[in-house]
Amino acid sequence: MPKVVDPVERRHAVVDALFRVVVRDGLQRASLRTVAAEAQLNIGSLRHYFATHEELKRFAMASMIERVGGRLRASVDEVGDLAALPPADLLELAVRLLGELLPIDESRRAEVTVFLDFAAASRTDPALRDLAERAAVGMRGFVRLVLERLESREALRPGVRIDVETERLASLVDGLGMNAVLHPELVSASDCLDTLRAHLGALACP
Structure with missing residues (x-):
């Protein structure tokens, strides 16, 4: 048969x-x-x-978004509402969660590499533009969620503006991902995580 x-x-x-x-x-x-x-x-x-080639590219980009989004949702579900964690551990957990978006191992490096190519193509390819926007919105939603969880546990210093810090942190993650893929000899996985750690530390309560 x-x-x-x-x-x-x-x-x-x-x-x-x-x-x-x-x-x-x-x-x-x-x-x-x-x-x-x-x-x-x-x-x-x-x-x-x-x-068609366009159909394949669109399906592939949508699959990438769903794959990464599913992993991010699972990561958040795994840690729950953070109620059981002492404040001192919250920032390190946030670094781990945000590290899911960075090329810190071979599989994530491949994901970021592929996504960068698709994002660049979406600038001139209308068939990919809505997917690129969906990915950008989803990433910022995840970053905001992490910051809001930290704020809810009073791990962030008073006066932090979540809307502004969401964009700052999202831009940092984007920049780290791009540079770690394009210049791995300059920006390593540990550099990415250390930079995230330093940025979040600057937002933390003294």
């Missing part, structure tokens, strides 16, 4: 292949043909799941 192929599983396998091509060669090299070769499929089989 011919092997039954799960179409959902196959589509995600193709997306994983696209991510590998992007990490290795850049999004501009991730054509249907190169992705099919990476996924060990012929081009006709790949077109059965993604009729």
Whole structure:
């Protein structure tokens, strides 16, 4: 009997292949043909799941957003409302949570690399623009949530403006991620975490 192929599983396998091509060669090299070769499929089989290059890119970017978003939600759920933690441990927990957005290991480095390519492409590709905006809004929502949890436990100094600090911290995370991918010899994983730690420490109660 011919092997039954799960179409959902196959589509995600193709997306994983696209991510590998992007990490290795850049999004501009991730054509249907190169992705099919990476996924060990012929081009006709790949077109059965993604009729066009644009459809594949959009599905891949949406998958990336959902993958990272799911991991962030799980991280927040794991720590709950922070009620059981002493204030001294809260900032380190916040560093760990925000580190989920940074290239601090190989899998996260690949995610940030892929996302940077997609975000850059969205500037001139209308098909990706709404997804890039969704990712930016979602990231800021996560950063704000972390800051609000710290504020609720009185771990932040009085007078901190959550709206302003959300944008400052989101911009810091974006910059660290970009520079750690583009200049790994200058910005290491430990540099990313130490910088986050220093920034949050400056917001903390004395």
